[in-house]
Amino acid sequence: MPRPEAEPVIEVRGLVKRYRESDRPAVDGLDLTVRAGEFVALLGPNGAGKTTTLSILTAALTKTGGTVRVAGFDLDTQAREIRANIGILFQNPSLDLRLTAEENLRFHASLYGIYGYRPAFRLMPRAYREQVRALARLLGIGDQLFERVEKFSGGMRRKLEIVRSLMHHPRVLFLDEPTQGLDPVSRQSLWDHLRSVQRTEGTTILLTTHYIEEAEGADRVFIVDHGRLLTQGTPESLKVQIADRYLLLDAADRGQLLRDLAGSPVTPREDGLLQVAFDGATPQALLARLTVPLTVLRIHVPSLEEAYLELVGREAAGGEAS
Amino acid sequence: MSARNEANALLAIAARDLLIFRRDWGILVFSLFFPIAFLGLFDGLIGQNLAAGLPFNFLQFALVGLVGCMLAQYTMMNVTSLVQERETGFTQEIFVAPVSRFSIVAGKILGGSAMALLLIAPFFVVAGAFGAPLSVGLVSGILWVAPLALLLGGAMGVLLSGIFATSPKAVDQAVILVMFPQMFLSGAVIPVSHSTGLLGVLVRLMPATYLVDLMRTVAYRGTAVYGSLQLYAPGVDLGVLLVVSAAFFVAGTLLFVQWEKNR
Numbered sequence: 111m112p113r114p115e116a117e118p119v120i121e122v123r124g125l126v127k128r129y130r131e132s133d134r135p136a137v138d139g140l141d142l143t144v145r146a147g148e149f150v151a152l153l154g155p156n157g158a159g160k161t162t163t164l165s166i167l168t169a170a171l172t173k174t175g176g177t178v179r180v181a182g183f184d185l186d187t188q189a190r191e192i193r194a195n196i197g198i199l200f201q202n203p204s205l206d207l208r209l210t211a212e213e214n215l216r217f218h219a220s221l222y223g224i225y226g227y228r229p230a231f232r233l234m235p236r237a238y239r240e241q242v243r244a245l246a247r248l249l250g251i252g253d254q255l256f257e258r259v260e261k262f263s264g265g266m267r268r269k270l271e272i273v274r275s276l277m278h279h280p281r282v283l284f285l286d287e288p289t290q291g292l293d294p295v296s297r298q299s300l301w302d303h304l305r306s307v308q309r310t311e312g313t314t315i316l317l318t319t320h321y322i323e324e325a326e327g328a329d330r331v332f333i334v335d336h337g338r339l340l341t342q343g344t345p346e347s348l349k350v351q352i353a354d355r356y357l358l359l360d361a362a363d364r365g366q367l368l369r370d371l372a373g374s375p376v377t378p379r380e381d382g383l384l385q386v387a388f389d390g391a392t393p394q395a396l397l398a399r400l401t402v403p404l405t406v407l408r409i410h411v412p413s414l415e416e417a418y419l420e421l422v423g424r425e426a427a428g429g430e431a432s
Numbered sequence: 433m434s435a436r437n438e439a440n441a442l443l444a445i446a447a448r449d450l451l452i453f454r455r456d457w458g459i460l461v462f463s464l465f466f467p468i469a470f471l472g473l474f475d476g477l478i479g480q481n482l483a484a485g486l487p488f489n490f491l492q493f494a495l496v497g498l499v500g501c502m503l504a505q506y507t508m509m510n511v512t513s514l515v516q517e518r519e520t521g522f523t524q525e526i527f528v529a530p531v532s533r534f535s536i537v538a539g540k541i542l543g544g545s546a547m548a549l550l551l552i553a554p555f556f557v558v559a560g561a562f563g564a565p566l567s568v569g570l571v572s573g574i575l576w577v578a579p580l581a582l583l584l585g586g587a588m589g590v591l592l593s594g595i596f597a598t599s600p601k602a603v604d605q606a607v608i609l610v611m612f613p614q615m616f617l618s619g620a621v622i623p624v625s626h627s628t629g630l631l632g633v634l635v636r637l638m639p640a641t642y643l644v645d646l647m648r649t650v651a652y653r654g655t656a657v658y659g660s661l662q663l664y665a666p667g668v669d670l671g672v673l674l675v676v677s678a679a680f681f682v683a684g685t686l687l688f689v690q691w692e693k694n695r
Binding site for chain 1: 434436437440441443444445447448451452455520521522524525526527528529530531532692693694
């Protein structure tokens with residue numbers, strides 16, 4: 111978790127994107143602030159505007175309105191400086207399948223001006239060769255470095271794209287659904303590596319994902335829908351803020367239990383248990399009031415998924431009602 | 433980003449195209465087959481049946497025109513591969529790099545130019561084998577004007593890519609539709625100096641007319657036929673080629689970037 115006073119590295123104010131053929135904006139007045147070294151997740155259903163937002167922040171897509179600053183540069187006037195300071199993992203693969211893994215990396219390194227282009231790996235500077243070998247080994251594609259990418263599995267291609275996106279040591283790394291199509295082992299190794307990059311290099315990471323468990327690992331989560339920011343916070347604070355936290359209780363002396371719970375919001379459930387909502391991080395205060403021996407005690411702490419579904423469900427219901 | 437970095441990126445883009453070209457056996461086979469079919473056809477049919485009374489060697493005449501047009505076409509084809517690369521997602525990687533859009537497109541033209549020069553070599557071998565008189569002056573004349581052919585072809589490719597950025601099939605068809613009339617109306621294989629009426633207008637509208645004219649002017653300098661095959665003064669040809677190429681290059685690049693930024 112970065113220091114709270116770290117400088118903002120992504121600042122978005124009133125971002126709007128309206129596609130020509132669409133009658134409603136894909137992004138509708140979005141505000142975001144991400145601090146240096148943070149790992150944030152943009153979470154939302156399909157069509158929420160996540161990829162559109164990311165495309166605008168990476169200067170790959172024009173915006174309709176609003177202001178954007180990334181890595182200290184203004185998108186309107188310093189798009190090239192922004193590009194030099196960011197790394198991107200696109201939702202759709204962007205490798206040249208006809209080239210080898212190393213040729214793809216060499217091409218990227220030359221495009222970003224990290225190393226001068228040479229027509230063969232052995233002619234490239236030693237620093238390049240060492241960097242490429244080390245990164246490839248780290249992600250487990252060291253043996254396939256000189257094979258054509260068309261022979262790679264989906265997971266290997268994704269790993270290669272990650273190696274590539276980190277070659278120029280970007281200040282901000284944008285990941286658009288990075289683990290889509292990866293098996294659980296590959297996903298885990300990918301996250302281990304990205305976490306280590308965030309820790310050791312202080313890289314800011316902005317992720318869009320459908321996997322809520324990936325967002326659980328973020329420092330902060332932005333939940334968006336219909337191009338608007340619904341809420342934001344740490345995964346823990348969102349759970350507290352959005353979803354109900356409650357106890358499920360029962361006792362042989364149900365009458366005494368109800369008397370002990372007087373003043374608390376108690377809801378009888380179909381399964382016969384009493385559901386009692388509690389405030390704060392723990393139910394300690396509530397439990398301390400009970401004098402009756404309990405036959406059932408279950409603490410329900412919501413997951414981020416529940417919080418997310420609750421919030422997006424509320425939005426959908428609100429949208430239908432209006 | 434310094435000029436050095438821009439040049440480095442441009443070189444990397446061109447080198448990548450050459451690398452892919454080297455691995456594409458289909459193009460290599462085509463590059464050998466095409467001049468045999470084309471020059472053999474013209475030498476056999478037109479040369480033997482229609483060109484008997486001409487004051488110049490028809491095969492040599494056709495070679496100069498064809499080389500000019502083919503250099504432009506090969507470069508154009510390589511540049512329009514941007515549209516296929518857009519379809520496969522690869523242009524995303526290129527266009528998010530901190531490099532000028534013009535350098536990216538210039539890199540495609542440079543790569544296409546190198547490929548075109550390699551692909552054109554068999555034309556000279558085949559023409560020589562069919563008995564076309566190939567003097568040093570003729571070949572060097574062609575090579576002197578070749579950069580303009582490559583520039584024109586590249587710029588036309590950029591414009592087509594900008595117009596048909598969303599459809600690889602459409603851009604492939606457009607290359608054929610653009611090059612086919614250029615080949616015949618520019619005087620590359622059939623003299624057009626006496627064309628009048630609508631055909632005369634079309635001849636003047638074809639950018640390749642000025643390319644082929646300049647190439648012949650330079651290739652035939654110092655020979656007996658110099659001047660008799662010339663349509664315009666070299667300065668006119670050069671001016672038209674530079675203005676048209678620059679306009680196509682800028683307009684095409686801006687159009688393509690606009691598509692790319694509004695995916």
